[in-house]
Amino acid sequence: MDKIWLVIQREYLSRVKKKSFLLATLLTPLIFPAIMAIFVWIAVEEKENQSLRIIEVVDENKLFFMESSQQYAFSFSDSSPEEAKLLVQNGDRYGFLYIPKIDLKNPQGITFYGEENPSMSLVSYLESSLKKKIEDQRLYDSGIDPQILSDIRTSVDLKSITLNQKGEEKVSDATVNYAIGFLAGILIYMFIFIYGNQIMQGVIEEKSSRIVEILVSSLKPFQLMMGKIVGIAGVGLTQLLIWIILIGTLTTVVTGILGLQMPQEQAMELAQADMIQTDNSEFAEILQVIAGIDFISIISSFIFYFLGGYLLYGALFAGIGSAVDAPSDAQQFMLPVTVPLIVAYMGLFVFVLQDPNSTTSFWLSIIPLTSPIAMMGRVSYGVPFWELGLSMLFLILGFLATTWLAGKIYRIGILMHGTKPSYKTLWKWIKSSN
């Protein structure tokens, strides 16, 4: 046990002390706020530096009216489409909206001419204005006052509450659950791949530089393998923890600073034109939903599946590393590792997040090879206790199985040089007793 601890320490310290670790750990979290900052900055700059764009509107129906904004001004004229087009060509107008005589029941032929492609926000603004005007006009024609309709229009907002066995009520929201499942699943997926690969590289390094011969004369191959897996897990956890702290603080700081610079009105305009406005009651509801989420159980199961999934796959990565002489030879054995991971990843989006309680979702979250990713997609929606227990039990059993399997391959593989093993030889190693 002492020796495993020494190996863990070495594996951990030798990686954490590296400059590349420091850089990746400190810079990666900067990327997210940096990207956010750049976007917001560009948006703000654009707003501030924009000259007013004039759009010529020729409406042969004499019906439409466009409200000018800070960015766009609409000039209505009776000029012919040809004259208006010329204005655009000469650069006197940003664009030209041509509304020919249209049938209100089936409006066709409305065209925008511009020197460049109009932005999404302009197109949707024009479309929604035209649509509203046409709808209003048709309501009048049918003898309905649009004002009445607007009064009648009711918004129904389904409040969803989960009831547990004790009768406690919790406000829930599928979007928030979705986001949590999505994030947790992707994090585990990435962690397994990145750190699994580090295990493999480490094993190959020790094997190809023959350090392993000295090491296994001092400790059991299994101790060496476990020490490496656990040590690297520590590196990953450290990195994750630093990221969470850094991303959290930086995001808060950056949004705080930029939030002050960007007037509320502009922030709203940046969002899609016909987005439903978030009012205060809805905001309060989101807070309520977040408060209703059982973070303790989500975080504890995240840590469990995070580590469980990593350990299960980590052992496989170690086994593969031990069987080959160089990373390039590892490709042929990667398939059985990557396929279940990708299945789990795809399954998370296609099945689990869409319907967390379907049969497919159930099985994906029970089978140990896919459960670390799939179960995280379900946990935030609430999973029956027995299912969670079963999944965890299977994951532990799965981890023991892959470790046993990898240990058998590792023990022989690390001392084999110059031969390219096939699946058949691996199977022989697994079967052999010593």
Add this chain to the structure above:
Amino acid sequence: MLETRNLNKTYGLNRALTDINLKVPKGVIFGLLGPNGAGKSTLIRIINQIIDADSGEVLVDGQPLAPKHISLIGYLPEERGLYKKMKVWDQMLYFARLKGLSQQEAKKRIHNWLAKMEMSTWKDKKIEDLSKGMAQKVQFISTIIHNPPLLILDEPFSGFDPVNAEIIKDQILELRNQGTTVILSTHRMESVELLCDQVAMINRSHKILDGTIKEVKNSYRPEVFRISIDQPTLPIPTEWAVQTDGESVHFTLPLSGKTPNELLIELMNYGQVSNFQEVIPSMEEIFIHQVKSTQNG
């Protein structure tokens, strides 16, 4: 110190070791000889508990080999291996601690060894920045840092220049004089004759001879004498293949059933015998002869 009894090991269809019996007494340098692929490395790996024998046993001080013996053994494998990115000091500390030394004790000994080998200035260098010979020294110190009573060295001189090879040789002899038992696996015969007290030779999984250097040489004496006669008075028989060197003639003769004295008396008839010396085969000759004869047989 170490004894193996009827060790057998096969890899698939290949026999690596067949009924190997060895006795390595305490405080000797024991040469383990044999061509490449003879089974030396397998034997060494079994003693190091890296792999298990199929049958037979290994005894250390009369007790069956067990994990507790790991700290008694220092092992320098033929293929040297160090973490390229690790510093000399950290590397030595890691290996020393894996062999069971406490942190404090390990640090003290590494410090002493680095000073002794005049390497103190390298301690913060990474292995990848060292020359091959320097790295070999680091490896050698890592092997003996825990003062193992049994030292297993697989081709210890490969990669060293003559000066450093001499330093390592002196260290090995010093350790032997302090009571360390050394198993030296090599196919460099000149180092065997210089260093080893006893040898065993393995070829094609079988032990083909063992004993002290003297015993081995005695049993492989071809019973041939090298003779020089000054100013011969009688003509020397032509079948003796004489080489003439001024006044003297030199040739070799087998005993052919006579005792050395009988041969000498006979030779004295031809003139003044200035040299009468038995031809002792070198270990290299014995090695080549033995390997060839077992291959043909």
